[in-house]
Each structure stands twice: as structure tokens, then as C-alpha cells.
Amino acid sequence: MAGYKTPRGLGKGVSALLGEDVEISDFRKPVGYINKEVANPSEPKPSADILRIPVGMIEPNPFQPRVTFDEDALQELAESIRTLGLIQPITVKRVSSEKYQIISGERRFRACKLSGMEMIPAYIRDANEQGMLEMAIVENIQRENLDPIEVAMSYQRLIDECDLTQEQMAQRVGKKRTSVTNYLRLLNLPDKVQHDLKVGLISVGHAKVILGINDEKLQENLCDAVIKDDLSVRQLEEKIKKLDRPAAKEDTEDGDLPEQYYKVLEQLGKVFGDNISLKRSSSGKGSITLRFNSDEEMQKLLELIEK
Numbered sequence: 001m002a003g004y005k006t007p008r009g010l011g012k013g014v015s016a017l018l019g020e021d022v023e024i025s026d027f028r029k030p031v032g033y034i035n036k037e038v039a040n041p042s043e044p045k046p047s048a049d050i051l052r053i054p055v056g057m058i059e060p061n062p063f064q065p066r067v068t069f070d071e072d073a074l075q076e077l078a079e080s081i082r083t084l085g086l087i088q089p090i091t092v093k094r095v096s097s098e099k100y101q102i103i104s105g106e107r108r109f110r111a112c113k114l115s116g117m118e119m120i121p122a123y124i125r126d127a128n129e130q131g132m133l134e135m136a137i138v139e140n141i142q143r144e145n146l147d148p149i150e151v152a153m154s155y156q157r158l159i160d161e162c163d164l165t166q167e168q169m170a171q172r173v174g175k176k177r178t179s180v181t182n183y184l185r186l187l188n189l190p191d192k193v194q195h196d197l198k199v200g201l202i203s204v205g206h207a208k209v210i211l212g213i214n215d216e217k218l219q220e221n222l223c224d225a226v227i228k229d230d231l232s233v234r235q236l237e238e239k240i241k242k243l244d245r246p247a248a249k250e251d252t253e254d255g256d257l258p259e260q261y262y263k264v265l266e267q268l269g270k271v272f273g274d275n276i277s278l279k280r281s282s283s284g285k286g287s288i289t290l291r292f293n294s295d296e297e298m299q300k301l302l303e304l305i306e307k
Contacts, residue, residue, distance in 0.1 A: 030085035052119040078114035084195040089121035149198040205233040
């Protein structure tokens with residue numbers, strides 16, 4: 001496994017990307033989830049929609065292994081939520097008509113409370129019947145009005161909540177496996193870039209190019225440049241070349257990577273979810289980057305290797 005080393009000689013800051021001063025925040029409005037509030041449904045059913053739940057009706061998972069959260073990081077996330085809204089909703093299960101328990105997203109939930117949010121966007125897992133839940137999510141994916149981030153989050157839900165591999169999921173939704181992988185990679189983008197993709201300020205093509213950069217701040221600056229100058233995907237690639245960084249090659253064909261690469265990503269994904277990035281040159285050289293959140297994840301990786 002190889003880490004990413006920042007090339008020398010860049011020496012160009014935000015001004016090189018954006019030119020004269022411009023207030024990009026004027027383009028951004030918080031993501032909102034409206035007209036989908038919880039109303040104490042009498043007949044719970046599996047939900048693929050995002051519903052808004054009063055913060056007082058949500059409680060942490062008592063079996064959450066993570067008991068400490070970095071306060072500075074929480075404050076930073078809370079500030080991001082105030083500016084952009086919650087990009088990736090939490091997932092909860094229905095305990096009673098007035099109580100929901102967190103399945104995943106406690107850090108996001110805490111940051112939402114810090115930001116002053118009174119209603120928290122969430123997926124609700126009501127059903128014990130996994131097949132019904134799987135069907136609800138697949139039906140949601142087949143809607144024509146989903147944005148790329150919503151599609152990516154739905155794919156991730158099928159993996160996490162329905163215990164499907166990427167290959168099984170691709171079969172369920174009738175997509176090529178490479179297409180599924182490319183959508184899941186979008187969830188590795190910074191929140192600002194996910195927001196701009198979600199609301200249509202940049203395209204999936206722009207996002208793929210930005211994914212080729214491993215510097216989060218530079219990713220955000222490039223996204224700002226696309227919005228400010230209305231750059232095409234090709235123009236964005238040219239701008240990156242001028243910064244002495246190679247632009248990412250878009251993954252548009254089924255044969256972009258050999259099959260064994262996707263099997264490696266699938267196995268590692270069982271431990272790290274979408275916190276994985278893989279790069280491979282035409283010569284076959286490349287690197288895998290893993291981002292882990294706890295000692296428990298590393299223990300799972302060790303067990304996977306030993307098996």
C-alpha cells in the first residue's frame with residue numbers, strides 16, 4: 001500500500017485557480033429536505049426516502065463502539081452543516097412512534113445538534129424484512145429525479161444495510177459494476193464538492209476529474225474555479241495540467257481496470273466502506289489509499305488478511 005506524496009513545485013494558491021477575488025459562497029445554498037417530515041406513521045414500512053426527524057426524537061445507539069469524538073473536528077463539521085446543510089443523512093431505526101435510534105451517523109448527528117438544527121434528515125429502517133427494504137431502495141434508485149450523490153448514497157445503503165457486494169448490487173440495479181464503483185467514489189469528495197454536484201453547480205465529469213486530486217483543499221478550489229469560470233471538463237483538465245498535477249482519467253469503460261482490482265476493492269470495502277481510493281497507471285503501477293476511523297477497523301483488516 002502506498003501513500004500519496006504531494007508533488008513539489010506547485011507554488012500556486014487559490015488566486016492561481018480563481019483569478020480575481022470572488023465570493024463563491026454566493027453560489028451555494030444549504031441542501032434542504034422539505035415536505036418529508038415524520039408524522040408518526042401508524043404502519044411502519046421500509047423507507048428509501050429521506051425524512052426530517054425532530055432532533056428530540058433521535059437517540060444514540062447504546063452499542064456504539066465509538067465513545068469519544070474530536071471536538072474541534074465536530075465544530076468544523078457543524079460549521080460546514082450551517083453553510084451547506086447535511087449532505088449525507090444519518091440512518092436510524094424506528095423504536096417507537098416517537099423515538100428513533102441511530103444506526104449510522106452519530107458524528108453527523110452530534111454536529112447537526114451543534115449547528116442548531118431542529119430537524120435532522122435521515123433514512124429510516126423500519127422493516128425487519130430485508131427483502132422489502134432492498135426492494136424499496138432499488139425502486140428509489142430507479143427514479144429519474146435523483147441527483148448523483150443520492151444515487152451514490154443509495155448504492156452505499158444497499159451495501160451497508162442489505163449486506164450486498166458491489167457485484168450483487170450492480171445486478172440488482174441493472175448497472176455495470178464499473179458504473180456502480182464510480183458512483184460510490186463520489187462519496188469520497190469533500191462536502192463542499194458533494195454539495196455542488198448535488199445541486200448541479202458541477203457535473204459528474206467535473207467530479208471525476210477532481211477525484212484524481214488527493215489534496216482536499218485543492219479539490220475544493222478546483223470546484224470553485226469550475227463554478228466561477230463556467231469551465232468545461234476539458235478546461236478543468238487543462239487547468240490542472242498548468243498546476244503541474246496530472247488530471248484524472250475518466251472511468252467510462254467497463255475495461256478501465258482488470259477484474260481483480262474490483263475484487264480487491266470489494267474485499268477491502270467490507271472493512272473500510274467507501275474510505276478507499278485506488279489509482280493505476282497504464283503501465284500497471286499504482287497505489288491504494290485506506291482511510292480508517294478506529295482501531296477496530298484495523299483489527300478487521302488484520303482478520304481479513306489472515307483469512
